[in-house]
């Protein structure tokens with residue numbers, strides 16, 4: 001019932017149009033009663049009674065009714081298709097809007113293939129229900145009722161005899177409906193899993209090849225493929241079990257009609273014309289009985305699919321805007337962590353982290369892998385909420401800002417770069433749609449990307465991403481950096497952004513960034529000390545704790561962890577920097 005209430009929410013905007021079309025279905029059903037009755041009249045009055053003068057008008061009426069019925073059917077079928085497509089657009093949009101509001105946690109749990117299946121396959125089953133199943137149910141019911149009424153007017157005795165079969169049909173229809181529902185749920189789940197395997201293999205295709213795991217993946221696919229087949233076979237088994245019974249009962253009507261009708265004609269309680277009309281109307285009982293099974297199938301399929309869609313639409317993001325969320329003109333960029341702790345289920349990712357970054361400062365974050373560096377910046381973007389403690393921006397709790405304003409004020413360039421299947425120019429312009437080509441080139445130059453982009457045959461118009469040309473890891477990182485810089489954010493986060501670059505390029509970028517970072521608070525996560533050495537504050541993370549913090553000189557003076565890393569990792573860094581500066585000066 002919930003499902004039907006939910007779909008009504010979409011249908012009600014079209015209620016008059018949809019209602020009118022349903023009336024047209026009734027009209028078409030009514031019209032289709034005319035010709036069988038006319039057939040009976042021809043037998044009784046023209047062939048038996050010799051009233052040849054009415055033959056031509058009757059034939060004309062036959063042709064006209066067939067024509068009108070087809071025009072009416074065409075009109076409502078087209079309208080149902082149009083309405084269903086309009087509804088489908090809205091459902092897909094609602095699903096897509098919902099997907100974009102859901103938080104990082106949701107995407108961690110869901111499989112892309114499953115989500116894709118919901119947006120494509122499941123929505124199409126909804127369309128089929130609205131465009132085809134509903135009117136077919138009404139058509140079959142109305143044809144059945146009108147057929148029975150016509151028969152009743154012709155001969156009630158024979159009609160009652162035909163009705164004997166109906167309770168059996170109702171019984172088997174209900175049984176089939178009960179058994180087939182769960183099989184459809186199973187089939188939809190299997191379809192989602194199959195989709196996920198295919199999607200993962202397409203996305204992770206290089207890993208599969210690199211590890212020579214083709215056979216393993218094929219086996220995994222075959223398992224899901226077989227599971228999907230089995231789930232479909234379960235459905236078919238139920239269908240094949242009941243549909244022949246329903247078909248048999250439907251054909252049993254012919255036997256009843258010939259047997260009882262024949263007796264009534266012999267006893268003169270019925271004319272041959274009446275029996276002919278009955279014969280002509282038999283489809284009105286037969287067809288709905290035969291279709292009942294298929295319509296139940298489609299209805300259950302619709303219920304299974306809409307359940308999956310409703311589940312997704314009902315999912316709520318854990319990170320929400322507060323009711324009185326603020327949208328200041330510009331966030332200044334003062335960021336303070338006060339005793340912030342955060343854990344992922346059973347992993348403590350951050351423990352009592354405290355630090356303060358003033359607007360315009362550069363904060364370097366270093367630490368071993370898994371130390372909590374990315375988690376820290378994810379909290380600044382409010383991708384997660386702290387378990388305890390507080391993140392303050394410009395002195396106010398991060399939750400008091402609207403998510404839109406907060407994230408608009410932050411730009412991030414990450415180690416794993418995602419580029420859209422579009423031109424390089426469009427990728428850089430992503431955060432600032434109105435940016436001019438000049439600005440794009442200027443920021444690309446700042447990210448040391450301009451020269452390699454220009455050297456490509458199509459320059460800034462080169463299409464990258466899934467179907468575009470391949471770029472090296474460092475090139476992708478530089479495009480991502482330009483995309484972040486052009487946003488002119490209050491807070492710039494560079495999460496291992498330069499890890500794939502050589503030292504020299506990294507230093508050039510550093511120099512250019514140093515010229516501009518005064519306007520914004522910059523967080524630099526890096527494994528190389530050279531990337532954070534000039535920062536105003538360096539946080540050294542270890543197992544979720546800030547074990548040391550201060551400037552490079554302060555940390556060196558401490559002779560603690562930072563000092564050791566510096567000694568082992570970049571003992572000769574100063575010399576390198578001096579060489580580089582000398583080279584630039586020349």
Ligand SMILES: Nc1ncnc2c1ncn2[C@@H]1O[C@H](COP(=O)(O)OP(=O)(O)OP(=O)(O)O)[C@@H](O)[C@H]1O
Nearest residue numbers: 108344347349367368369370371372373374375376
């Ligand atoms: N989505 C997640 N679910 C569960 N645990 C997670 C998740 N993301 C990170 N962790 C765990 O939280 C801890 C901190 O991870 P985080 O990604 O912040 O480390 P990191 O310092 O950025 O590491 P790296 O330098 O390798 O990127 C790690 O122990 C990690 O295993």
